[in-house]
Amino acid sequence: MLVTGSIGIDTVKTPYGVSKDCLGGSAVYFSMAASFFTPVRFLGAIGADCPFDLKKIFKGRGVDLRGLEVRHKSKTFRWAGSYKGAMNQATTEAVEFNILAEDPPRVPEGYKDSKFVFLANTAPILQIRLLDQLDEPKFIAADTMNCWIKNHIKDLKRLLKRIDCLIINEDEARMLACEDNLIRAGERILKMSPKVAVMKKGESGSVMCSRNGDKFVLPAYPATVVKDPTGAGDSFAGGFMGYLASQNRTDFTTLKKAVGYGTVVASFTISDFSLKGLTKITKRHIDSRLIELRKLVKF
C-alpha cells in the first residue's frame, strides 16, 4: 500500500500537557497505523531541519522509506495546535507549510504498481498528479478539507471521479454535499462518483455509505484516556486501509471490519501524545479491542 501525505513537526497543547516539536503529519500517523496490518510504501518530503530519524522510528514495521525525500534547502512542515474541554476540535495556533508548498515528492519506480493508495489531505490537483504517476491501483482512498471544498471544488470533483473512497470529516461532508443531513450528504457525495464515503464524527464514531445503498454506523470506542486527538483521523484511515490491503478485498463486509479497525487504532492514537499511543501497542492489543468494540455495540 502506498500513502502520501505530510510529515510534520508538531507542537500540541491539550489539558494533559504540551508536546513540543514532536513528530506528526498525516503520512506518519497513517503509516504507523497501517503498518500493523500490511507493508506500507511511504511518500513524503522533509527539510534538512527535520530532527526525526524516520528510519529508526519505523524500524521493523515494514514501512518502505524509498519515497522519503530529504530536501536540503527546504524546511519541514510545522503545525502548532491546541485542544480544550472535550477536545473535539483543534485550534491551529500556527502553521508553516514550508515544504508542503513546494512540488510534491515524485513516485519512485518501485511504488508505481501499488494496489491500495491513500492520498492524505492536500491540494486536489496534487492528489490527481500523484495518481497520474501510478500504474493501476485497485482501491484509492482520499481525504480532503474545507479549504479545497471552498476554493478548489472543480479540481476536487475531478479527483472524486478518480477515487474509490472518500474519507472525510462530517462537517466537510456536509459542506461538500451542500446538505445538512449527514446521511443524505453521504449519498450526494456518492453521486460525485466514489463508490464509498466514510464520514468521520470524531468522538461520535463514523458513518459509511456505499453506492449500492449499503450503510454502516459505528460509535467510537468509549475511550476514558484521551490525551491528544492529533492524528486520530489519519490513524483511522491507516487502520481502515491497512486492513483492506491485508485482505486484498473491498466488499462491504470487509469495509465494515476495516471501519472497526480504523476506529480501534484511532482510540490508541488519542491515548497519548504524538505517536506514543501507537508505538507502545502490538497487533494483539488492536485485535482484542476490536472484539471489545464489537461487544460494546451488540444488543
Add this chain to the structure above:
Amino acid sequence: MLVTGSIGIDTVKTPYGVSKDCLGGSAVYFSMAASFFTPVRFLGAIGADCPFDLKKIFKGRGVDLRGLEVRHKSKTFRWAGSYKGAMNQATTEAVEFNILAEDPPRVPEGYKDSKFVFLANTAPILQIRLLDQLDEPKFIAADTMNCWIKNHIKDLKRLLKRIDCLIINEDEARMLACEDNLIRAGERILKMSPKVAVMKKGESGSVMCSRNGDKFVLPAYPATVVKDPTGAGDSFAGGFMGYLASQNRTDFTTLKKAVGYGTVVASFTISDFSLKGLTKITKRHIDSRLIELRKLVKF
C-alpha cells in the same frame, strides 16, 4: 408504568416548515413512545386554554389519563423554538411556564403501586416529592437539565440517590460530573448513586454505563428524513422505559435492547412535526427498524 412531565402547546420552526400551536411536552412524547410497549399512567396538568383532546389523541393506546388535571384558572405550558442547519440544537424563542410554575399534579391512588416510573425534566425537588407519593417502584428513571445542575445541585444530588437510572444529554452529563470525557462523566455520575446512566448524543446516538462496569454504545439510526427533532429525547426515554416495563426486567442485556428501542422510536419522532411521526406507525415498524439498526452496527 407511570410518567410525569409536561404537556405543552409548542410552536416549532425548522428548515422544513413551521408547526404552530401543536401538541408537545415531555409527558406527551414519552407516553406516545412508551405506549407501543406497555400501558402508561399519565400524570400532568393543563389549563382551560388547552386546545387538545388528549383522550382522543391517546385513544386505543393504553394511556391512563386519570392523572391528567385540568385547571380551569390556569394556562397551559407553552414553548416556541427553532432549529437550523443540522438541527442538533433547539433555540428557545419563547417560553411561558404557566401551569408548570404551579403545584405539580397529585398522584392518584390508583397510580401509587406503579413499578416503572419516569420523571421527565423538572425541578428536582418536585421529582423527589412525586417519589414520596409512591409505594415501592422497581425502577425509577429521571431526566434533568442544565438549570437544575447549575442552581439546584443539592436537590439534584438528593434525587440521584433515589433513582435507578439517569437519562441525560451529553453536555449536561459533562456539566453534572465536572468532567469533559463523556465516559468518565458517566462513571462519575454513577458514583452519585444511580445504577445506570444513559447519555444522549442526539444524532450521534447514546452511551450507557452501569455501576458494575458494563458499557454500551449505540449510534443513532441513520435517518435521512429529519423534519423536527422536538421530543426526540423524551421519545427515546419512552421507548427505553416502555420496553423495560414490558419485560419487567432491568438486567444489562434488557437495558441494551431498551436503548435500541429508544433509539428507533426517536428516529420516527423526528421524521415529522409534533406527534405525527409516532401516530402514523405501528409496533411492527418499530420492530423492523430495530432489526435494521442491529444490522447497521454489525461487523
